[in-house]
Amino acid sequence: MTPEPPLQVDAESVLGRLSAYRGSDAPTHGGRVLSYVYDSGLAGLDELAARAAREVQSVNGLDPTTFPSVALLEGDLVSFGRAILHGPDAVGSVTSGGTESCLLAVKAARDSWRARGGHGRPRILLARTAHAAFVKAAAYLDLDVDVVPVDPAAGTFAAGDLTRRLDEATALVVVSAPAYPHGVVDPVAEVAATALDAGVPCHVDACIGGLVLPFWEEAGGGPVPAWDFRVPGVTSISADLHKYGYAPKGSSLLLFADRDLDRARYFALTDWPGYPVVNPTALGSRSAGALAAAWAVTSALGAQGYVALTRRVVAATAAVRACVGGIPGLAVLGDPTGPLLAVVTDPGAPEEDRVDPHAWAGAVAQRGFVLQGQPGLVQADGSRIPRSTHLTVTPVTAQVLDDLCTALVAGADEVRGRAPGLESVPEALPDPALLARAARDTGELDLAAVLGLIEALPREASARMLVDFLATFTEPRPG
Ligand SMILES: *Cc1c(COP(=O)(O)O)cnc(C)c1O
Numbered sequence: 001m002t003p004e005p006p007l008q009v010d011a012e013s014v015l016g017r018l019s020a021y022r023g024s025d026a027p028t029h030g031g032r033v034l035s036y037v038y039d040s041g042l043a044g045l046d047e048l049a050a051r052a053a054r055e056v057q058s059v060n061g062l063d064p065t066t067f068p069s070v071a072l073l074e075g076d077l078v079s080f081g082r083a084i085l086h087g088p089d090a091v092g093s094v095t096s097g098g099t100e101s102c103l104l105a106v107k108a109a110r111d112s113w114r115a116r117g118g119h120g121r122p123r124i125l126l127a128r129t130a131h132a133a134f135v136k137a138a139a140y141l142d143l144d145v146d147v148v149p150v151d152p153a154a155g156t157f158a159a160g161d162l163t164r165r166l167d168e169a170t171a172l173v174v175v176s177a178p179a180y181p182h183g184v185v186d187p188v189a190e191v192a193a194t195a196l197d198a199g200v201p202c203h204v205d206a207c208i209g210g211l212v213l214p215f216w217e218e219a220g221g222g223p224v225p226a227w228d229f230r231v232p233g234v235t236s237i238s239a240d241l242h243k244y245g246y247a248p249k250g251s252s253l254l255l256f257a258d259r260d261l262d263r264a265r266y267f268a269l270t271d272w273p274g275y276p277v278v279n280p281t282a283l284g285s286r287s288a289g290a291l292a293a294a295w296a297v298t299s300a301l302g303a304q305g306y307v308a309l310t311r312r313v314v315a316a317t318a319a320v321r322a323c324v325g326g327i328p329g330l331a332v333l334g335d336p337t338g339p340l341l342a343v344v345t346d347p348g349a350p351e352e353d354r355v356d357p358h359a360w361a362g363a364v365a366q367r368g369f370v371l372q373g374q375p376g377l378v379q380a381d382g383s384r385i386p387r388s389t390h391l392t393v394t395p396v397t398a399q400v401l402d403d404l405c406t407a408l409v410a411g412a413d414e415v416r417g418r419a420p421g422l423e424s425v426p427e428a429l430p431d432p433a434l435l436a437r438a439a440r441d442t443g444e445l446d447l448a449a450v451l452g453l454i455e456a457l458p459r460e461a462s463a464r465m466l467v468d469f470l471a472t473f474t475e476p477r478p479g
Helices: 011-022 045-053 068-085 100-115 132-141 157-164 188-198 257-265 290-323 357-366 397-416 432-442 448-456 459-474
Strands: 089-096 123-125 144-148 170-176 201-204 234-240 251-256 268-269 278-279 330-332 338-346 372-374 387-393
Touching: 068 089, 068 234, 068 251, 068 290, 089 257, 100 132, 100 170, 100 201, 100 234, 100 257, 123 132, 123 157, 132 144, 144 448, 157 397, 170 188, 188 201, 251 257, 251 338, 268 397, 290 330, 290 338, 290 397, 338 357, 338 397, 357 372, 357 387, 357 448, 372 448, 432 448, 432 459, 448 459
Parallel strands: 123 144, 123 170, 170 201, 201 234
Antiparallel strands: 089 251, 234 251, 268 278, 330 338, 338 387, 372 387
16 A cells, blocks of 8 residues: 555554554453553443544643633533542542642642741651652652651551641641552541641542542442541542543543632743643643543443442452462451552461562463562661552453462462562662663563562662663664
8 A cells, every 4th residue: 555645654554563562562451460451341431432532632632712622521520520529519620640630739739838828848748658649749849758657567557647747847648548559548537637627738649549439338348438528628639530430541530629729739821922821730732532531431431330340349359359368378468448459478377388479470470460569668667568469450350350369379389488588688689771671672571670679779779770770671672
């Protein structure tokens, strides 16, 4: 086929190259990857999202007065958020993802702290398990972070341990529902009540829980501690549409209970000779594709659709927990609420039965299931959060339960008794550049080695190592 001028290469060849690139990706459907992807298992839903995104492909979300569809789509999604998060008067936006929602919650809190007369450096108060996005926001927006250690066995903290650190420099308190690493819901009601008394905003990071916890109890998952806008003192909530909302990547909801705080997330500028600038989110020109896709998915499912999907998640989560619970040498950390689990070496198991969670993840990967390794960490109080392997359970997990459990059991059998001591450091540290090139060129990432490096190196050095690792991995390839 000859390409139409001025195309140099015809569309089919371009798309052919794209599918070749996609060839080495982890499978995004079918329940083989238990992190990063949230597969509803409903093929029609993906197609609907694609058609909706295509419909608005050429729209610029920068200006909803020129493209009112953007305002209508966003308004519908905010209404949906109000209903499921029980904030009838909440206001907010759809952002590009959880990180942007967290960033804007911090920006709003910082500017409102300044408007209230705050001097010096504002501070965010959060637990060690709060998402990295808040530490990133603090780095970008120049705030301090006061990090409260969590109980390493429970994956959360006593409210008083956090609230006793509230002071006039505190611009924002962050709690999670649930926190990503271990899937445990923080004591939201207690923290929010004290924050309210102190006049400090309290953000609930429900990026991962925000579209599954509202349906958890009705879906048979049991009671969920109060965490949404019904809790006095909760001033903002982030809830990712591109996680348990089952929308394609690029959409999250950020809602505020209070209009003044909401306004503080905006950036507006009239002091330049270009078009009047008013940005509710971090970007300028922005795609409406992810917005329309998320709108289409939530419209089609409705609350009852989410309840039905959550029912599958609840059943699958219980089955995975039971499977892990039956594996000698492994244990689920704490008492998670919702669809996330962190699996650790069972501290009560005899030495010869212990299973290292990262070696386990490697052995499970050989059997076709991708789990997510999380490094261990020594906290400021000297306590050690154990290394763990994270499992995100989704509706499709229900379809692969038997194979998954077989792989989890057989993987553990393969590596049992070879758990390194919890304090052990690898003797020779591998070179991160070599690891990155090997991963790039062979498609085989030695994840346990990377995690081992992270645990072994001082924090600054391991962060620099990760930067070098990813930069090497994404460099243009020879040939
Ligand atoms: C995923 C997640 C985030 C960050 O969201 P991204 O969409 O990955 O940017 C923040 N907080 C929690 C609890 C999360 O699970």
